[in-house]
Amino acid sequence: MLTGKHILIGIGGGIAVYRVAELVRLLIRQGAEVRCVMTRSACEFVTPLTFEALTGEEVHTELFDLAGERTMGHIQLARWADAVVIAPATANLITKLAYGIADDLLTTIMQVNDNPVLIVPAMNHSMWNSSATQENVEKLKFRGICFSGPEHGELACGEEGPGRLSEPETIIERLLPLISEQNLAGQRWVINAGPTWESWDSVRLLTSRATGTLGSCLAAIASAHGADVTFVAGPGTPETPDSIHRINVESAGEMLTGCREAAKGADLFIASAAVSDFRFSKLITEKLKRGDIEQLQIELTANPDIVATIASPGERPRHVIAFAAESSNHVEHARKKLDRKGVDAIFANDTGNMGSASASGWWITPDQIEQIDPLPKEKIAEKIIEKIMELQQ
Numbered sequence: 001m002l003t004g005k006h007i008l009i010g011i012g013g014g015i016a017v018y019r020v021a022e023l024v025r026l027l028i029r030q031g032a033e034v035r036c037v038m039t040r041s042a043c044e045f046v047t048p049l050t051f052e053a054l055t056g057e058e059v060h061t062e063l064f065d066l067a068g069e070r071t072m073g074h075i076q077l078a079r080w081a082d083a084v085v086i087a088p089a090t091a092n093l094i095t096k097l098a099y100g101i102a103d104d105l106l107t108t109i110m111q112v113n114d115n116p117v118l119i120v121p122a123m124n125h126s127m128w129n130s131s132a133t134q135e136n137v138e139k140l141k142f143r144g145i146c147f148s149g150p151e152h153g154e155l156a157c158g159e160e161g162p163g164r165l166s167e168p169e170t171i172i173e174r175l176l177p178l179i180s181e182q183n184l185a186g187q188r189w190v191i192n193a194g195p196t197w198e199s200w201d202s203v204r205l206l207t208s209r210a211t212g213t214l215g216s217c218l219a220a221i222a223s224a225h226g227a228d229v230t231f232v233a234g235p236g237t238p239e240t241p242d243s244i245h246r247i248n249v250e251s252a253g254e255m256l257t258g259c260r261e262a263a264k265g266a267d268l269f270i271a272s273a274a275v276s277d278f279r280f281s282k283l284i285t286e287k288l289k290r291g292d293i294e295q296l297q298i299e300l301t302a303n304p305d306i307v308a309t310i311a312s313p314g315e316r317p318r319h320v321i322a323f324a325a326e327s328s329n330h331v332e333h334a335r336k337k338l339d340r341k342g343v344d345a346i347f348a349n350d351t352g353n354m355g356s357a358s359a360s361g362w363w364i365t366p367d368q369i370e371q372i373d374p375l376p377k378e379k380i381a382e383k384i385i386e387k388i389m390e391l392q393q
């Protein structure tokens with residue numbers, strides 16, 4: 001979602017400057033074009049060279065720069081950006097932005113900028129909690145400016161409280177909705193993901209190699225596009241942005257209950273979880289020991305079919321999208337599943353994708369089969385969301 005986006009990072013003079021280097025790397029890794037503006041104070045902590053080396057671009061520090069301002073550099077930088085991230089946002093910068101003070105390059109750019117802004121404060125907790133800072137934060141929020149953090153924890157000064165710079169991943173999660181078209185606003189989506197655990201005895205399980213990575217990417221992207229997302233997650237599924245209502249479950253039974261409850265009145269259900277088709281007929285409450293039994297016969301019972309239940313008349317959200325993990329004849333099996341379960345589309349893929357960072361597959365609807373070549377799972381998730389948006393038109 002960041003591919004080709006122009007992100008301007010405004011770097012203030014706080015001890016957390018060094019952590020912004022990681023944010024810059026992550027943005028670039030996710031396809032963004034990044035340029036940096038540092039305040040004079042920021043340059044006291046880390047030299048511009050670090051950010052020049054990371055971005056491959058000149059780092060701007062001075063307003064009265066003869067070469068830069070020959071072309072009105074401060075205006076050009078503001079026009080170039082799709083969004084501005086101020087990190088670390090010092091108490092000083094927050095105050096200047098609240099009052100529209102433009103006495104250096106960064107604050108002057110901010111007076112020109114009319115693109116989305118994300119402020120990422122980092123400071124001592126007393127500085128953050130001071131009535132001056134709090135009043136200025138309220139002023140900026142009132143103008144619709146978004147904040148990420150500060151997070152609570154141990155601070156550079158050794159004290160503890162709110163003041164830590166948000167993690168780079170969190171900053172990007174907050175940034176995505178600001179630069180994404182809100183074309184799913186007003187829709188309620190339910191997505192399940194991950195493996196399920198079926199207990200056999202007090203320690204052993206029946207599960208799969210699924211990780212829930214693709215499902216959590218789908219949830220994050222849908223949420224960034226404005227959907228109200230409920231995410232029903234099996235064990236070990238990656239973390240999801242705070243904007244997502246997450247329900248953690250273990251067994252297929254719990255996943256069914258969670259999905260059924262959430263899907264009532266929803267616009268769309270995506271069944272990406274690798275739900276165990278079977279559970280143990282009898283649960284052994286203690287740990288079975290070697291030597292307790294010579295030969296063991298295990299009896300399994302079929303689990304309820306979550307997709308078929310939710311796609312059935314009376315329960316059905318407007319659209320239902322299923323996943324099919326197959327080890328052979330992928331398209332043929334998936335087409336049968338599409339008809340049998342009465343879903344709108346299936347993403348068929350190979351069981352070998354489980355546990356891997358990339359995937360490939362086929363997007364199958366009643367009148368379309370499209371092959372999707374191997375891509376990182378975030379990119380596959382973007383493609384699937386695009387396909388769903390087409391389906392909804």
Ligand SMILES: Cc1cc2nc3c(=O)[nH]c(=O)nc-3n(C[C@H](O)[C@H](O)[C@H](O)COP(=O)(O)O)c2cc1C
Pocket residue numbers: 011012013014015016039040041042089090091092093122123124127
């Ligand atoms: C060692 C040191 C660490 C500092 N850390 C912070 C900080 O984390 N957050 C903050 O708001 N100010 C911090 N300051 C104060 C700012 O550097 C100071 O307010 C400066 O004027 C900010 O300039 P700027 O907002 O233009 O970058 C620190 C100062 C020093 C000397």
